[in-house]
Amino acid sequence: ETGVTQTPRHLVMGMTNKKSLKCEQHLGHNAMYWYKQSAKKPLELMFVYSLEERVENNSVPSRFSPECPNSSHLFLHLHTLQPEDSALYLCASSQGGGVGNSPLHFGNGTRLTVT
């Protein structure tokens, strides 16, 4: 049990579809993150929300749209994706910035395949 739950575990979508990834954390943390994990590449930080405000947006294409309605839930809305967007999308949470005694806690990820 990770304390961070992501759904769905797997998603296959066409380039013209619209879908959403969901993340929920049960740890009482105040920050939530989206990372992209591609094979043989470093994890890429996409977005960070702290107290429901976006605090990081690392030059991510607009076809990825995050939403954080409250401190426990985080969404990633997807539309008109490209095949190179196929990857494992990881959600994480932390208390504060992920330093000190509260490092990042990750979910199991959503394996996204764009066809």
Added chain:
Amino acid sequence: AQSVSQHNHHVILSEAASLELGCNYSYGGTVNLFWYVQYPGQHLQLLLKYFSGDPLVKGIKGFEAEFIKSKFSFNLRKPSVQWSDTAEYFCAVYTGGFKTIFGAGTRLFVKA
């Protein structure tokens, strides 16, 4: 640019062999360093962390890591690996704000 470099993408060892995974980072500020592990089918989880004090830190399952400031390194070690250590290992550095930068990972396979 800030980055984390892990020296090997894949490592294969026999049980009881010693392990050392290399990690170098490029960041000039005060470092907070981490090793995370991802076992097959499981989520990324913290293995150990360094913030200050003794540069040799102990983690779970017999792992340890040594921070060498002059070399910008934070190598992970284990004297004797087990089959259950088969996993992917990620080195990471916290660079301030809400940014933790990860390396590309090292896949370790331990032969029984």
